[in-house]
Amino acid sequence: xxxxxxxxxxxxxxxxxxxxxxxxxxxxxxxxxxxxxxxxxxxxxxxxxxxxxxxxxxxxxxxxxxxxxxxxxxxxxxxxxxxxxxxxxxxx
Numbered sequence: 001x002x003x004x005x006x007x008x009x010x011x012x013x014x015x016x017x018x019x020x021x022x023x024x025x026x027x028x029x030x031x032x033x034x035x036x037x038x039x040x041x042x043x044x045x046x047x048x049x050x051x052x053x054x055x056x057x058x059x060x061x062x063x064x065x066x067x068x069x070x071x072x073x074x075x076x077x078x079x080x081x082x083x084x085x086x087x088x089x090x091x092x
Contacts, residue, residue: 007082010089013060013061022045029043036078038050038076039075063084063089
């Protein structure tokens, strides 16, 4: 299942999840540069939205970001989250 996902596919799905968690327009999030800060002004992810996002990532990709990345550095930007999830996709 997830073994067929490439980085671009993971990023597309994560952008949709970010938009949903932050209650933003999906097209607007899709158009943002990959280095856009998740907690910066464009996305302005709140701590509650961050928890929602982490739950969605775990449910969809089987990657428990909060457990694997205790400092949560992977939540810096769209790109860092995409890289982290892609690197930790479970093999099926």
